[in-house]
Amino acid sequence: MHPIQLRDIFVSSLSCVVNDWVAAKDFSGEIDLSIQSGVSELTPGDSNVAVGIKATVTSVKKVNDKSIFEIFVDLNGQFEVDLERFKFENLEDWARTNAPFLLIPYVREQVYGLAMRAGISGLILPLLVQPRMLPKK
Template sequence: MSEKNQNGYENHPIQLRALKVLELSIKVIPEHSQLEPNVEKFSLFHGHSEYDPKDKTIAVRIGVEIGQEVKEVPFELRIEILGVFEVDEDKFPLKFVHKWAEKNAPLILYPYLREHVFSLSSRAGFGGTLLPLFQVPTFSHSSITTR
């Protein structure tokens, strides 16, 4: 039988154990500073390390760039964060850990990335830029194995 946490929910076998900021940068373009940021034009990127069986961890990075693809923007922004996830090897099949890091982990880290975009753009005087929320399907072990 699965162990439940104090709220009665079952914990996922992979847990975020550390979150680090790798890069926070914003460059205001003075001649365009009165323009509204265009959040329809942004680039997301992500990647992950190899699984470390000694520490039972895998590191996943996610980042965003805003303003590099548009000519008249109020700012150029780049943020990159790193999450370190610990895997319960007794409850999660290791053959799927890289697929999980590629598909699921960026979705777990995305709210932290959104907060940094909002906070940094707000501190630069732009009222806080919000990245959109995504509608994503629910993943399970069976959906990971078939992809």
């Protein structure tokens, strides 16, 4: 088992604005995807770290200068670290680079579910490939 485990996921906010119901119902096309992440303050000896993700998904195609839809997801993951097996000095790098990739499937799930409930068909976020990260020596 990896020394860092995801313990909880909290969805802080979900929202969807549909500006053109007809176009959303039969949506096919490109999207703009913006993802931001942040990490809680890390304290030596504290085995918990929170990582937040904010995602915005909009259609590239515009109708009357507005995206067909806009979806916003804000969630955070609570991770527990076995500090005997994972060096604290590597934790910030891990939390900023690896943790967001672990949370992306949950963002995808929220976007897809909200889009379906809002009547936006055909919206699936792309899979993201995590680059290989080697520990600092």
